[in-house]
Amino acid sequence: MLKKETERIITSVRRAALPPLLAALCLFAPAAVRAQEAAAVLSKGSGLYFETFLAFQKALGRPITSSDLSKEKPRFRSDLKAAVAFGSLAAAFEYPPRTKVIYLLAPGYRPKTTGGRFTKIAALPEPAQALAAYRELQPGLKRLAVLFDTRSAGAYPSELAAAAAPFGIEIIPVSLAGPSEFPDKLRGLAGKADAFWLLPEPGLINRTSLMVLSEFSCSSRMPFYAPSGGLTELGAAAAFAPNFSEAGAAAAEALKKALAGKPLPEKIYVPRPELTINEPFIKKCGLPIKLPAAGEAK
Incomplete structure (x- = not known):
């Protein structure tokens, strides 16, 4: 029963705009991440980006501010603690200078700056x-x-x-x-x-x-x-x-650590390819x- 419902949700996602579905997901989630504490940015609100986001959202266990770059350019407060970027376009977006950026589904992308601000969820196995x-x-x-x-x-x-x-x-x-x-x-x-x-x-x-x-x-x-x-x-x-579900879960775990003030490495391998x-x-x-x-x- 649960499998059929999950398939129904993913199918509806591909036919609908991103924001309404995100709002629906939030109705079933526990306490939300505090406003502007964290955000999720998708290069496009469909396909693998969105399916991986669904896995990320499930693993995180609470809703999060989200944006679809194919439809809008988000504006974040300067005190945004962390952002999770799905895709190269989202990874390359200009976030506030002190925002920790966790990115995935972005093969070939290399951050312009170093210094521990960016963490990559690797598309390759350890x-x-x-x-x-x-x-x-x-x-x-x-x-x-x-x-x-x-x-x-x-x-x-x-x-x-x-x-x-x-x-x-x-x-x-x-x-x-x-x-x-x-x-x-x-x-x-x-x-x-x-x-x-x-x-x-x-x-x-x-x-x-x-x-x-x-x-x-x-x-x-x-x-x-x-x-x-x-x-x-x-x-x-x-x-x-790594499959996309595990990559999403790894990104959620990294975000939890970032919001708790714990340091993150520059690259995280998904534990179960x-x-x-x-x-x-x-x-x-x-x-x-x-x-x-x-x-x-x-």
Whole structure:
């Protein structure tokens, strides 16, 4: 019954404007966050931004001032303590100078200022967790190619390399300036890697590039690990990544700490990433993947 009601609410969200639904949600919530103590800002009040906001709102357990940047430009008081930004546009919004900003669903976004004011809810799994998951899935994994956008990857490839040593895995960094470089870069991996993992890079991901990656994976029998679970069905072996519900819950927990005056790190990894496996693709291509036994979660 609860599942049907949740699906009904999400469906209505996609058809209606943001503010009325937020008002409705507030009717069922406990005591509200004090005015201008905190705010939520969405790049757009629909799709994944809003669905993640729903998970955030549920985990927070109380309503919060919210804005949809596609419809309005919010004005905040100078004493706003913290803001949670959903999407790159919301993360880049000009908040009051002393406002703590927690942002998510913003791959590639980098704050202009540092000094502990910004905290990112990572779209990637914690490196050691990811390596453990892929090694369990692919016991023969010794060389993992990591594909990323030259312009936005940040420190994650080097963090992976540092975490890989205890697993006996070599990380092969492969930087790309655009999707057109995939064919040549992939050909260069032949005989040099056991699998390749595409990081969540908007500038590299489109239907054509995913088709190229999938076809190379199948023809070379080299597993392709996708940046998110939803993309595995387009032709990847698996994905180990945070789901949007967990990301929203992590943002809510970070906000609670910020409002309590506790320090936050520059990056927070979602504690429980989700492993998604495309069994039909694995079997069709004969990939060296250890599939879960019957009855185990996939």
